[in-house]
Amino acid sequence: MPSPRTPVPDSADVLVRLRGVHKSFGDHVVLRDVDLDVRSGEVVVLLGASGSGKSTLCRCVNRLETIDSGEITIEGRALPSEGRELARLRADVGMVFQSFNLFGHRSVLDNITLAPVKVRGVARREAADRARELLTRVGLAHKAQAYPGELSGGQQQRVAIARALAMNPKLILFDEPTSALDPEMINEVLDVMTELAADGMTMLVVTHEMGFARRAADRVVFLDQGRILETGTPGSFFDAPRTDRARDFLSKILSH
Amino acid sequence: MSTIFAHGGQLAHGVLLTMLMTVLGFGCALVAGVVLAVFHISPVPPLHRLAVGYVAVFRNIPLLVWLVLFVFGLPEIGLLYPLFGTVTAAMALYWAAFICEAVRSGIRTVPPGQIEAARALGFGFSQLLRHLVLPQAVRSMVQPLGTVFIALTLNTSLAAAVGVRELTGETQFFTITYDIPIPAFAVTTAIYVLITLAGGLLTGRLERKLAFKR
Numbered sequence: 314m315p316s317p318r319t320p321v322p323d324s325a326d327v328l329v330r331l332r333g334v335h336k337s338f339g340d341h342v343v344l345r346d347v348d349l350d351v352r353s354g355e356v357v358v359l360l361g362a363s364g365s366g367k368s369t370l371c372r373c374v375n376r377l378e379t380i381d382s383g384e385i386t387i388e389g390r391a392l393p394s395e396g397r398e399l400a401r402l403r404a405d406v407g408m409v410f411q412s413f414n415l416f417g418h419r420s421v422l423d424n425i426t427l428a429p430v431k432v433r434g435v436a437r438r439e440a441a442d443r444a445r446e447l448l449t450r451v452g453l454a455h456k457a458q459a460y461p462g463e464l465s466g467g468q469q470q471r472v473a474i475a476r477a478l479a480m481n482p483k484l485i486l487f488d489e490p491t492s493a494l495d496p497e498m499i500n501e502v503l504d505v506m507t508e509l510a511a512d513g514m515t516m517l518v519v520t521h522e523m524g525f526a527r528r529a530a531d532r533v534v535f536l537d538q539g540r541i542l543e544t545g546t547p548g549s550f551f552d553a554p555r556t557d558r559a560r561d562f563l564s565k566i567l568s569h
Numbered sequence: 570m571s572t573i574f575a576h577g578g579q580l581a582h583g584v585l586l587t588m589l590m591t592v593l594g595f596g597c598a599l600v601a602g603v604v605l606a607v608f609h610i611s612p613v614p615p616l617h618r619l620a621v622g623y624v625a626v627f628r629n630i631p632l633l634v635w636l637v638l639f640v641f642g643l644p645e646i647g648l649l650y651p652l653f654g655t656v657t658a659a660m661a662l663y664w665a666a667f668i669c670e671a672v673r674s675g676i677r678t679v680p681p682g683q684i685e686a687a688r689a690l691g692f693g694f695s696q697l698l699r700h701l702v703l704p705q706a707v708r709s710m711v712q713p714l715g716t717v718f719i720a721l722t723l724n725t726s727l728a729a730a731v732g733v734r735e736l737t738g739e740t741q742f743f744t745i746t747y748d749i750p751i752p753a754f755a756v757t758t759a760i761y762v763l764i765t766l767a768g769g770l771l772t773g774r775l776e777r778k779l780a781f782k783r
């Protein structure tokens with residue numbers, strides 16, 4: 314059982330800062346004037362209806378999407394626009410996808426060591442040792458030589474988390490990490506994430522798993538049509554949402 | 570038949586030229602085609618446009634026209650090269666366009682999510698190609714490349730039309746000199762089939778070797 318979280322103090326450094334972020338696809342506005350701070354060690358859960366811009370917000374943080382206006386900084390530095398600088402920044406920001414996206418032609422171990430070896434220049438031996446350590450941590454030490462296609466969805470997602478961790482990221486973005494999983498596999502992934510949160514990893518998590526949000530989040534941010542409508546502690550948001558939109562959203566989610 | 574065997578040396582020379590043209594032509598086309606495909610998917614707009622234009626121009630004009638242009642057109646503007654080299658180069662340039670498309674079709678089989686994951690891990694464009702895209706694409710490229718190989722092999726016979734004495738050129742020579750069209754072309758056909766069958770076997774083996782568990 315992971316240890317209970319100690320709240321992140323207000324004085325902790327802001328790791329990611331979004332200011333006045335706007336983003337549209339064509340004339341479809343997806344993010345409107347978004348301000349958000351994620352402090353070091355903080356776990357922020359992003360909630361919102363389908364199409365509200367949660368994925369886009371996540372993807373803007375490591376610049377898989379570019380923004381139209383506003384500013385995003387990580388550790389006070391603006392996101393580099395391209396090239397080597399951008400690659401270096403991305404190496405420091407982990408990302409876990411709904412569809413796992415493991416490299417199909419490589420073993421589980423290689424999936425985890427590829428980026429440290431090729432992007433960071435870590436020695437293969439050292440990377441492999443670390444990968445085994447991480448596999449043990451996510452409970453998959455015995456699958457090091459398996460191929461992604463031989464694993465269940467839950468196992469693949471745990472490997473994907475280990476792959477992100479192998480880069481020692483400052484922050485990990487999770488975009489609906491359990492939405493593609495069969496119900497019986499959701500908890501094995503959420504347990505790993507809860508442990509990460511307890512260990513002080515900074516996390517920005519898009520999820521509909523309210524149990525996880527209550528248990529692990531410092532803060533819940535509610536997006537509606539690309540705008541942040543509410544932000545607060547999980548307790549205050551779930552028990553006493555202030556806006557009709559949030560109440561409406563919660564009643565739909567909880568009635569599932 | 571006996572006439573053909575009596576002139577076996579001549580025929581063997583034709584076979585040699587055909588095989589040389591096939592191997593050199595395919596080798597050069599493969600290199601050029603892969604480079605073109607990389608240009609095609611590269612984030613640099615001028616390179617992308619270059620590749621698109623190249624494929625459009627080379628693929629949409631018949632090979633025979635290219636051969637005539639190269640063999641009779643280049644000397645017109647003062648560029649005189651040996652016939653065999655000129656013809657092989659024209660073939661390589663022509664087939665490179667098809668190889669570019671075969672390579673791109675292979676690249677399209679790599680799931681975009683994996684590419685996104687690699688970008689999120691800090692892979693640059695060339696690392697992405699080397700470690701993720703090409704190793705996975707190569708498997709689904711083998712069959713289309715095998716098809717190009719067979720087409721290239723058979724179409725080396727067009728070189729006869731611009732005066733190269735490769736297999737078909739030699740056969741025409743036999744046909745005209747000794748008036749034995751049927752036996753001559755029967756032997757030639759058998760040789761072409763042997764070369765393309767060997768190519769087919771090779772691609773089958775390659776494909777099995779490159780298979781990985783999914």
Ligand SMILES: Nc1ncnc2c1ncn2[C@@H]1O[C@H](COP(=O)(O)OP(=O)(O)OP(=O)(O)O)[C@@H](O)[C@H]1O
Nearest residue numbers: 338339341343361362363364365366367368369370
């Ligand atoms: N590449 C794109 N091109 C055009 N429109 C896009 C693109 N990506 C997202 N959109 C649109 O932007 C809006 C927000 O999408 P986004 O994926 O961020 O929503 P979401 O909150 O993650 O939704 P979901 O819960 O369904 O994942 C949607 O209307 C979507 O159709």
Ligand SMILES: [Mg+2]
Nearest residue numbers: 367368369489
């Ligand atoms: Mg989404």
